[in-house]
Amino acid sequence: MLPLSIKDDEYKPPRLNLLRKVSGWFRSILADKTSRNLFSFLCLNLSFAFVELLYGIWSNSLGLISDSFHMFFDCTALLAGLAASVISKWRSNDAFSYGYVRAEVLAGFVNGLFLIFTAFFIFSEGVERALEPPDVHHERLLPVSILGFIVNLIGIFVFQHGGHGHSHSSGHEHSHSLFNGGLSHGHNHRDHGHSHEHKHSHGHTHGHGHGHSHGQDYCHDDHSLEVMAGSSKQILQGVFLHIVADTLGSIGVIISAILMQNYGLMIADPICSMLIALLIGVSIVPLLKESIGILMQRTPPSLENALPQCYQRVQQLQGVYSLHDPHFWTLCTDVYIGTLKLLVAPDADGRWILSQTHNIFTQAGVRQLYIQIDVAAM
Amino acid sequence: RCWQNRRARLLCMLALTFLFFVVEVAVSRVTSSLAMLSDSFHMLSDVMALVVALVAVRFAQRTRATKKNTFGWVRAEVMGALVNAVFLTALCFTILLEAIERFTEPHEIQQPLVVIAVGVAGLIINLLGLCLFNHHGVGGHGHAHGHGHSHGGRQQHPRGGPKPEQPPGDGEAALNRDETSTLVENSSSSNGVSQEKLGDMKDDLSDVQVNGNAGHYPLDEEEVEEDSSAQLNMRGVFLHVFGDALGSVIVVVNALLFYGLWNPCPEDGPCYNPCVNDHCMENVTLFRALGSTNKSEQDGITVAGPCWLLYLDPVLCLIMVCILLYTTYPLLRESALILLQTVPKQIDVHSLNSKLRTLEGVEAIHELHIWQLAGSRIIGTAHIKCPDPSTYMMVAKRIKEIFHDEGIHATTIQPEFASVGSESGRGKCEFPCRTQCALKQCCGAGEASTAKKTEKSSSLSISCSEVVIEFPKTRRTKSESIPSVKLEANADQNEQFESSL
Numbered sequence: 001m002l003p004l005s006i007k008d009d010e011y012k013p014p015r016l017n018l019l020r021k022v023s024g025w026f027r028s029i030l031a032d033k034t035s036r037n038l039f040s041f042l043c044l045n046l047s048f049a050f051v052e053l054l055y056g057i058w059s060n061s062l063g064l065i066s067d068s069f070h071m072f073f074d075c076t077a078l079l080a081g082l083a084a085s086v087i088s089k090w091r092s093n094d095a096f097s098y099g100y101v102r103a104e105v106l107a108g109f110v111n112g113l114f115l116i117f118t119a120f121f122i123f124s125e126g127v128e129r130a131l132e133p134p135d136v137h138h139e140r141l142l143p144v145s146i147l148g149f150i151v152n153l154i155g156i157f158v159f160q161h162g163g164h165g166h167s168h169s170s171g172h173e174h175s176h177s178l179f180n181g182g183l184s185h186g187h188n189h190r191d192h193g194h195s196h197e198h199k200h201s202h203g204h205t206h207g208h209g210h211g212h213s214h215g216q217d218y219c220h221d222d223h224s225l226e227v228m229a230g231s232s233k234q235i236l237q238g239v240f241l242h243i244v245a246d247t248l249g250s251i252g253v254i255i256s257a258i259l260m261q262n263y264g265l266m267i268a269d270p271i272c273s274m275l276i277a278l279l280i281g282v283s284i285v286p287l288l289k290e291s292i293g294i295l296m297q298r299t300p301p302s303l304e305n306a307l308p309q310c311y312q313r314v315q316q317l318q319g320v321y322s323l324h325d326p327h328f329w330t331l332c333t334d335v336y337i338g339t340l341k342l343l344v345a346p347d348a349d350g351r352w353i354l355s356q357t358h359n360i361f362t363q364a365g366v367r368q369l370y371i372q373i374d375v376a377a378m
Numbered sequence: 379r380c381w382q383n384r385r386a387r388l389l390c391m392l393a394l395t396f397l398f399f400v401v402e403v404a405v406s407r408v409t410s411s412l413a414m415l416s417d418s419f420h421m422l423s424d425v426m427a428l429v430v431a432l433v434a435v436r437f438a439q440r441t442r443a444t445k446k447n448t449f450g451w452v453r454a455e456v457m458g459a460l461v462n463a464v465f466l467t468a469l470c471f472t473i474l475l476e477a478i479e480r481f482t483e484p485h486e487i488q489q490p491l492v493v494i495a496v497g498v499a500g501l502i503i504n505l506l507g508l509c510l511f512n513h514h515g516v517g518g519h520g521h522a523h524g525h526g527h528s529h530g531g532r533q534q535h536p537r538g539g540p541k542p543e544q545p546p547g548d549g550e551a552a553l554n555r556d557e558t559s560t561l562v563e564n565s566s567s568s569n570g571v572s573q574e575k576l577g578d579m580k581d582d583l584s585d586v587q588v589n590g591n592a593g594h595y596p597l598d599e600e601e602v603e604e605d606s607s608a609q610l611n612m613r614g615v616f617l618h619v620f621g622d623a624l625g626s627v628i629v630v631v632n633a634l635l636f637y638g639l640w641n642p643c644p645e646d647g648p649c650y651n652p653c654v655n656d657h658c659m660e661n662v663t664l665f666r667a668l669g670s671t672n673k674s675e676q677d678g679i680t681v682a683g684p685c686w687l688l689y690l691d692p693v694l695c696l697i698m699v700c701i702l703l704y705t706t707y708p709l710l711r712e713s714a715l716i717l718l719q720t721v722p723k724q725i726d727v728h729s730l731n732s733k734l735r736t737l738e739g740v741e742a743i744h745e746l747h748i749w750q751l752a753g754s755r756i757i758g759t760a761h762i763k764c765p766d767p768s769t770y771m772m773v774a775k776r777i778k779e780i781f782h783d784e785g786i787h788a789t790t791i792q793p794e795f796a797s798v799g800s801e802s803g804r805g806k807c808e809f810p811c812r813t814q815c816a817l818k819q820c821c822g823a824g825e826a827s828t829a830k831k832t833e834k835s836s837s838l839s840i841s842c843s844e845v846v847i848e849f850p851k852t853r854r855t856k857s858e859s860i861p862s863v864k865l866e867a868n869a870d871q872n873e874q875f876e877s878s879l
Binding site: 073094095096097098100102103106109110113114117118120121124128131292295296297298299304325326327328329331339340341350351354368369370371372373375 | 415416419422423426445446447448449451453454457460461464465468469471472475714717718719720721727728745746747748749751759760761767770771790791792793794795
């Protein structure tokens with residue numbers, strides 16, 4: 001007889017499934033240290049933004065309100081990073097034979113793009129303000145920017161602890177700043193952005209986050225990043241960059257506020273924003289180059305030197321006539337995939353050649369390899 | 379014919395938009411209107427989008443393999459589409475925030491006539507752009523559709539010239555020729571690593587032609603270029619121009635209504651503007667109004683026109699943002715999926731698997747990966763386990779054919795030979811990817827080992843490398859995975875979560 005059961009797992013109502021999914025995500029986030037930190041930082045930022053929003057509404061200050069919107073915009077970048085760290089852990093399935101590991105590269109790229117966009121907007125606003133300097137009200141600026149500075153310092157300490165160890169071998173600055181390096185989205189817009197009450201004629205946006213991540217400055221800090229399991233290292237690096245950028249932006253804003261207050265240099269405001277925009281733009285470029293390289297299936301830069309030697313060694317194997325059509329590309333950080341075709345003699349030992357070739361390339365760091373053996377016609 | 383050319387169109391639009399940007403900046407300086415200046419920056423972002431698309435098109439035409447980029451630059455168009463989609467989204471957020479700001483502090487339009495004029499000019503330019511790209515965006519060429527039938531088409535009319543002896547088993551012979559020509563060309567190259575000649579990109583063109591013939595058909599190549607990745611790119615541009623057109627429409631409508639209905643405060647005389655929170659003026663006028671007992675003076679105070687007009691702008695902007703986001707999302711999703719190395723929608727991995735497995739001589743299939751490079755270029759790789767090399771030789775062509783039938787033209791099949799003495803039909807994957815992958819899920823999860831969530835999983839054993847590609851009992855494309863590799867000594871998986879895509 002057919003067993004009848006009241007509780008049948010297959011027929012769970014959809015609502016519970018969603019709940020299960022969401023709780024699954026939370027568990028995934030909390031499981032990994034990096035994403036935990038990221039999540040808590042995101043919460044911190046969000047709460048700061050809400051506080052600012054409420055305060056702005058209460059005190060009817062447009063500057064603070066729009067500033068809090070900037071922070072929300074900023075939080076979306078952090079959210080993207082978090083989402084990517086969850087997504088990249090999903091299993092592979094029919095539609096994604098490699099799994100979702102590329103999500104982090106993509107997220108880094110998208111964040112970089114957002115940053116460029118915000119740099120562009122900061123620049124344009126700076127230009128506008130230079131042409132028509134609005135009234136700048138300082139009273140609320142300093143406390144807000146100092147508060148933001150403190151939040152960022154907290155972030156620095158949190159993420160500084162997260163990574164300790166030796167620096168990554170390949171070029172410290174940007175080899176791992178892939179992922180969230182793009183997050184250096186500036187929190188500081190909050191401070192800078194609404195350092196003025198708007199006049200009616202100037203209804204402009206803020207689309208900016210200022211924060212700069214300078215190539216030179218964070219170099220020292222980078223060395224402390226550990227070579228962890230690839231993805232978390234990247235995410236950590238990125239968030240760190242983001243926070244350092246914010247902090248520097250805060251400092252910049254504080255300085256320009258002081259200049260404006262004490263010396264009446266109104267021009268400091270737009271010049272500050274333009275400089276910040278330029279710095280963001282410049283610092284993002286290496287990051288973008290790297291993620292574009294990965295997404296375009298480029299040969300991994302770290303393998304570029306090793307590959308020709310590998311080819312030589314493979315061709316010296318007995319029975320191998322030639323090697324052609326090699327394609328090596330990066331799936332995600334440190335995971336390389338390669339395909340190539342070997343032309344072998346009819347009497348060659350296929351198995352041996354295959355295993356030798358695999359060994360050669362494994363030593364080079366390529367673990368997933370597909371070697372096609374074409375036997376030469378006699 | 380040059381009008382059909384994507385580049386020409388992009389350049390044309392680029393020139394127009396840039397010109398208009400310059401004009402707008404000039405006008406804004408003359409009329410000292412900040413709104414115009416901000417609008418001109420929107421135009422500038424449009425210019426940037428066009429530049430991105432142009433760069434992508436230029437790069438994507440370099441399909442030759444280079445040292446660094448062995449696949450050529452074909453993915454550039456997909457990237458261009460993604461970049462445009464992301465910019466558009468960011469732009470939408472910016473506009474949203476602006477609109478919200480205007481809600482809280484509405485301001486009137488100064489000099490509506492000028493705004494109307496500039497707005498109309500912008501609208502005309504955008505409409506022109508829409509026409510230019512719309513024709514393209516809808517897929518003007520017939521074979522802009524996915525590889526499926528275009529492949530079939532190509533196989534039917536053999537374009538290879540000097541191949542009079544085309545046997546009916548076209549595919550097979552062609553494959554043969556393909557391989558031999560490849561081999562021939564290679565043996566003659568000096569160091570054996572010839573990347574130039576054999577970009578995999580040629581595979582899909584030359585599967586009925588010998589490699590050398592590909593050059594004879596530049597027309598074909600160009601037609602084939604107009605495939606879905608180019609479409610993606612153009613769609614990105616189209617959406618951007620569309621967004622701009624919507625913006626212009628809003629500007630014009632708003633300015634027109636404003637001009638018609640707004641009752642502005644005259645320069646002289648007291649005026650009370652109830653819509654704007656200008657406390658200073660308010661107090662002055664109210665004071666005067668209250669203070670005067672003379673009725674005629676009271677009547678003289680004009681009240682600035684209907685307030686709802688000031689809120690029209692943000693409302694329209696919000697609507698526009700919704701429309702834009704709705705239309706951009708599919709583009710974003712599609713290009714992101716390609717970049718995430720997804721299996722193309724038209725390919726059914728399970729049926730491919732089953733076809734391969736039913737071949738004689740094939741014992742098992744591991745690590746089957748199929749992904750889309752760009753457009754119709756699909757790349758597939760697999761490990762195929764055969765009892766011995768001679769069986770493999772027999773089966774290799776059939777395998778390639780099966781792939782070609784699905785439209786996967788660039789394949790790399792690694793043969794694996796059963797270790798001596800192993801009888802099991804499903805042996806180990808001889809060359810699995812190692813523990814590194816466990817952390818990153820790159821090889822396909824060892825879901826067999828964590829049986830908790832996988833009530834539907836059909837894979838058998840655990841720890842060492844189970845190959846198993848069985849048919850799932852129910853076709854659930856979501857949570858099934860192709861258990862491709864697993865050689866992990868420790869079946870220690872991090873928590874693995876089902877995808878919800």
